[in-house]
Amino acid sequence: MSNVLLIEDDAAIRTSLTRGLRDRGHAVSSAPAALEGLRLAVEERPDLVVLDLGLPDMDGLDLLRMLRAVSRIPVIVATARDGDAEMVRLLDAGADDYVVKPFSAAQLDARIRAVLRRMAGESRADSAVTVGGLRIDPRTREATLDGTPLDLSPREFDLLHYLAARPGEVVTKRELLTHVWQIPYGGADKTVDVHLSWLRRKLGETSQEPRYLQTVRGVGVRLAAPA
Secondary structure, eight states, X not given: OOEEEEXXXXXXXXXXXXXXXXXXXXXEEEESSHHHHHHHHHHHOOSEEEEESBOSSSBHHHHHHHHHHHOOOOEEEEESOOSHHHHHHHHHHTOSEEEESSOOHHHHHHHHHHHHHXXXXXHSOOOOEEETTEEEETTTTEEEETTEEOOOOHHHHHHHHHHHTSTTOOBOHHHHHHHTSOOOSSSOHHHHHHHHHHHXXXXXXXXXXXXXXXXXXXXXXXXXXXX
């Protein structure tokens, strides 16, 4: 059983999702506004937060940033907008996943289980990986490039570690979605592209002038030490 905090101002949606998630084995608490949700998140320390963006007392994106300032609780954002710009904005602010309204309790349950499986995988100890000047240590969740620490988001770290553990191997976007995002179905390939772009920037390279991250057109991406 997981403890889920639902921050949603619409009473009918809140009631329906609470009932649906409880029927699927989750313990659910809820809040109709941002500040009450923030208080519950800090006091109750739930396993995961489902956050609606349209809250009456504060924009949900601002609340997401406040949550990220004090906690690494995984957050799934509920939004009515599904454009690329919105997706990038949410991921950049620290969302672990998002669902586009309208959605069912069954769909949300699948997303919750996928995020929690990934977080459980992150907590398992593993050996450090070295590829060229890159060193990734999943035990401390630290990555360095030529001895300099890399400032990576949790998802960027997961992506880099998955690729570095398979040096020289071409990995498809579908595999990355399945094993890094724990989403074994389609519709989110652009999420991978966005995170690869962020990783390249932090590694000091571009898709036109790659060093570690090499795109194999029509197949996927591989990470290898520079020649």
